[in-house]
Amino acid sequence: MITEIFYMNGYGIYVWTSFFFTLLSFITLYVIIKVQYTKERNRFISKYGALDSKKAETARSQKINKEILSSGQSI
Amino acid sequence: MFKIFEPNKIFIITSRAPKYVLILFIMVISIGLVEALFLSPEDYKQGHSVRIMYVHVPAAWISLGIFSSITLLSVSGYIFKNKNFFLIAKSFAPSGLLFNIIALVTGSIWGKPTWGSWWAWDARITSMLILAIFYLMYLVAWRMYENKDQVLRVTTIITIFGIVNVPIIKYSVDWWNTLHQPASINLLSKSSIHTSMLFPLFIMTAAFTLFSLLIFLMKYNTELIKIKNKGLDRL
Numbered sequence: 394m395i396t397e398i399f400y401m402n403g404y405g406i407y408v409w410t411s412f413f414f415t416l417l418s419f420i421t422l423y424v425i426i427k428v429q430y431t432k433e434r435n436r437f438i439s440k441y442g443a444l445d446s447k448k449a450e451t452a453r454s455q456k457i458n459k460e461i462l463s464s465g466q467s468i
Numbered sequence: 469m470f471k472i473f474e475p476n477k478i479f480i481i482t483s484r485a486p487k488y489v490l491i492l493f494i495m496v497i498s499i500g501l502v503e504a505l506f507l508s509p510e511d512y513k514q515g516h517s518v519r520i521m522y523v524h525v526p527a528a529w530i531s532l533g534i535f536s537s538i539t540l541l542s543v544s545g546y547i548f549k550n551k552n553f554f555l556i557a558k559s560f561a562p563s564g565l566l567f568n569i570i571a572l573v574t575g576s577i578w579g580k581p582t583w584g585s586w587w588a589w590d591a592r593i594t595s596m597l598i599l600a601i602f603y604l605m606y607l608v609a610w611r612m613y614e615n616k617d618q619v620l621r622v623t624t625i626i627t628i629f630g631i632v633n634v635p636i637i638k639y640s641v642d643w644w645n646t647l648h649q650p651a652s653i654n655l656l657s658k659s660s661i662h663t664s665m666l667f668p669l670f671i672m673t674a675a676f677t678l679f680s681l682l683i684f685l686m687k688y689n690t691e692l693i694k695i696k697n698k699g700l701d702r703l
Contacts, residue, residue: 398506401516407581408519411574412505415523419679422566426686433693440700 475552475692482685482692489682497675503668511665518665520578526673528571528596530680532634534564535599538606539627546624554620557627558610559688563680565603572596583647591640592648595633602630 399405441449504522511518538557545553575593576586587593606626613619641648659666 401519402510404516404519404581407517407577408505411520411523411577412501414573414577415527415570418566418570422562422683423686426562426683426690430686430690430693433690433697437693437697437700440697444700 475555475695478552479689479692482689486682486685486689489678489685493675493678493682496671496678500668500671500675503671508668509662509664514582517578517581520574521665522668522672524571524574524578525669526676527567527574529673530676531564531568531571531596531599531603532637534560534567534680535603535627535630536634538564539631542620542624542627546620551620554623555691556684556688557623559684559691560680561603561607561610562687563683565600565607566683567676567680568596568600568603572600579647588647590647591644592637592646595637595640598633599630599637602626602633606630 399409401408500522504519508519508522510516538560541553541557541560545551545557572593575596579588580586606623609622609626610619613622636643640646641650661669
């Protein structure tokens with residue numbers, strides 16, 4: 394039964410390779426985009442933290458900045 | 469007119485949506501994989517190799533759909549002078565290219581047991597390869613040009629030239645004698661594919677659509693944060 398699932402009358406190598414390649418591509422792209430996101434967000438946090446009080450006040454007035462700071466666990 | 473597309477407003481949604489899309493994607497692809505690999509029947513002619521269709525066809529459909537959307541967004545961005553349209557288009561491109569590559573690779577794997585060859589310079593395969601080149605040119609252009617106006621102009625031109633290839637891909641099987649069979653699924657007439665195969669095909673298409681949405685959301689958020697980083701530098 395198990396052998397039949399993997400062998401698929403000789404087509405198993407083609408079918409499993411196709412599905413494996415697809416899933417591997419998904420994981421690779423997801424990881425690349427996630428790393429880029431984390432890098433940019435960390436850069437934002439360090440820049441935001443380095444602002445003096447006057448500049449921080451201006452930065453705080455933009456709603457999107459607060460969203461970026463609180464969106465760390467969203468993906 | 470396009471106030472709804474303001475990044476500040478969109479970010480509230482796009483920053484929270486990925487985790488839900490990811491959960492939904494995992495659920496849908498799990499059902500799709502079980503259907504495609506175990507529950508759907510084998511083809512009377514192609515045997516089990518027909519299962520490759522469940523990754524090959526949705527990947528091809530989505531790569532075509534994404535390129536069409538990128539073109540529409542780029543041209544609209546140019547007409548309505550809305551830079552956020554370009555940002556949305558740019559964020560769609562990585563998943564579009566990935567699905568194009570998946571369609572080419574899985575098509576090549578499917579070709580071996582079906583046609584006896586990994587590759588053929590058939591009209592459909594060649595036009596899909598040209599689409600991949602356009603995707604690459606589009607993504608490279610975003611990296612190459614520093615000048616913002618120049619990059620917007622160049623990427624729009626690439627998409628306009630590239631979109632000419634999309635109907636060629638679609639109708640290549642009707643216009644030329646190719647190894648590919650004519651379309652089995654038609655929106656306007658009865659499909660020649662049995663529902664037992666149609667169901668897993670649509671489930672896998674839904675899963676792939678969710679994945680491209682997930683990548684789009686993550687990429688779009690990254691691009692917005694990148695812009696905000698530059699904004700902090702200017703403070």
